[in-house]
Amino acid sequence: MKDPCIHIENLNLRFGLAQALKNVSSTVGSGEIIGLIGRNGAGKSSLLEVLAGLVVPDTGSSQLLGHESRRLPDSLREQLGFVFQDDEMFGWMKVTDHIDVVGAHYRHWDRQRALELAGRWDIPLSQRVASLSRGQRQKLGILLAIVHRPTVLLLDEPASALDPVSRREFLGELVELACDGERTMVLSSHLLGDVERLADRIWLMRKGELIIDERLDELKDGVICLAFQGDAARTLPELQGIVNHREDEWGTVMVARHPGIETLTALEDRFGPQLHIKALNLEQIALELL
Amino acid sequence: MYFDLQSESSTPIYRQIVEQLRRQINGGLLGPGDALPSVRQVAEQHTINPMTVSRAYSLLEAEGLLVRRRGKPMTVAAGLATESSARQRLCLLQPCLEQVAREARQLGLSPDEVVTLLVELMDKEEA
Numbered sequence: 001m002k003d004p005c006i007h008i009e010n011l012n013l014r015f016g017l018a019q020a021l022k023n024v025s026s027t028v029g030s031g032e033i034i035g036l037i038g039r040n041g042a043g044k045s046s047l048l049e050v051l052a053g054l055v056v057p058d059t060g061s062s063q064l065l066g067h068e069s070r071r072l073p074d075s076l077r078e079q080l081g082f083v084f085q086d087d088e089m090f091g092w093m094k095v096t097d098h099i100d101v102v103g104a105h106y107r108h109w110d111r112q113r114a115l116e117l118a119g120r121w122d123i124p125l126s127q128r129v130a131s132l133s134r135g136q137r138q139k140l141g142i143l144l145a146i147v148h149r150p151t152v153l154l155l156d157e158p159a160s161a162l163d164p165v166s167r168r169e170f171l172g173e174l175v176e177l178a179c180d181g182e183r184t185m186v187l188s189s190h191l192l193g194d195v196e197r198l199a200d201r202i203w204l205m206r207k208g209e210l211i212i213d214e215r216l217d218e219l220k221d222g223v224i225c226l227a228f229q230g231d232a233a234r235t236l237p238e239l240q241g242i243v244n245h246r247e248d249e250w251g252t253v254m255v256a257r258h259p260g261i262e263t264l265t266a267l268e269d270r271f272g273p274q275l276h277i278k279a280l281n282l283e284q285i286a287l288e289l290l
Numbered sequence: 291m292y293f294d295l296q297s298e299s300s301t302p303i304y305r306q307i308v309e310q311l312r313r314q315i316n317g318g319l320l321g322p323g324d325a326l327p328s329v330r331q332v333a334e335q336h337t338i339n340p341m342t343v344s345r346a347y348s349l350l351e352a353e354g355l356l357v358r359r360r361g362k363p364m365t366v367a368a369g370l371a372t373e374s375s376a377r378q379r380l381c382l383l384q385p386c387l388e389q390v391a392r393e394a395r396q397l398g399l400s401p402d403e404v405v406t407l408l409v410e411l412m413d414k415e416e417a
Contacts, residue, residue, distance in 0.1 A: 031341070033339055033341075168337055171337045172334065172337050175333050175334055175337055175338065175339070175340065176334065178333075178339060178340055178341075179329075179330045179333060179334075179340045181340065181341065192298075193297050193298045196297040196298060196303070197297045197303075197336075197337055197338045197339065198338070198339050199339070200339055200341050200342065216302065217302035217304060217305070220300060220301075220302050221302070278300070279300035279301070280300050281298050281299060281300045282298075283298065284300070
């Protein structure tokens with residue numbers, strides 16, 4: 001791994017009775033793109049807020065680019081970009097003024113590019129922020145987060161209100177940013193097709209825990225669905241790594257993690273046409289594991 | 291250069307690129323010295339992570355199918371037995387034929403019926 005860009009260790013965070021984060025640890029190298037997935041309330045937003053230094057964890061530490069998230073020097077803050085769900089924008093300001101107010105905080109702000117993007121994304125520059133549609137407002141939030149070409153981008157469901165065309169354009173901007181291989185991103189999204197396009201690594205959270213932290217292609221290769229027709233599965237020997245198991249009139253469906261090629265071949269030989277082995281895409285994996 | 295990439299497939303995208311390039315090189319569609327589009331071009335055209343593309347290219351480079359030269363586009367290696375044997379090329383087709391075989395069986399079709407349709411489809415491709 002190149003220099004670690006994000007380093008989190010044993011993060012715990014509690015809101016009243018709810019454990020938002022539970023022993024979350026990981027290290028991300030520069031240039032990696034993380035897809036953060038999980039059900040509502042799994043802790044994705046909390047994790048991103050801790051990473052950004054907006055929320056202090058009860059225990060544990062969070063570092064960005066070698067500094068504690070809570071105490072980033074200004075020179076590093078300039079290299080960050082965020083899109084959060086509760087965007088804090090000034091509703092009474094005109095869009096152009098808002099762009100300039102945010103831009104004033106960055107040395108590498110590219111005003112030309114901001115205006116060009118706003119034009120391309122149909123964000124009306126002379127309107128007040130409060131009068132924008134939800135999608136336009138989200139696009140403005142994205143624009144404000146990427147125009148200074150940040151080194152670290154934290155995106156919390158950035159495209160949830162965007163139409164398919166705008167979403168693809170937004171993804172295109174992220175790809176363009178990623179092309180120099182030096183920008184680190186954490187993208188939380190329920191749009192798993194988008195995550196598959198962009199992420200090289202997946203963080204999967206469940207009830208505050210980071211239950212999967214793995215390269216996307218290894219995850220895809222490692223989760224296998226085994227469907228045994230009829231009562232064939234009854235004679236099945238004990239299998240390693242079964243994460244899900246259900247039976248219905250058709251037969252038995254099992255989902256295994258890293259069952260191993262020898263096991264699969266042995267099963268194929270033994271059960272023949274009564275066994276269907278299937279690889280899964282990210283959406284299907286999420287449905288099985290979440 | 292044409293890639294048909296499905297982001298929501300169970301096959302990782304880098305492997306889709308690898309398989310498609312391997313088919314085109316083995317089938318002679320891409321010949322020695324032919325240049326490939328840059329990582330950036332493929333990533334931007336398909337809106338996918340550039341690392342995915344470069345991983346696919348590197349894999350084929352390690353296999354000796356592609357050659358990387360500083361500051362120039364990746365090219366198909368020279369001196370490859372480009373027209374690999376029919377048997378090797380058939381191997382590349384096997385995964386999708388296995389699926390056809392499975393589905394034909396589910397539909398209760400005979401091998402002859404399937405082959406007739408396959409011949410028709412290939413004639414159409416040729417035309």
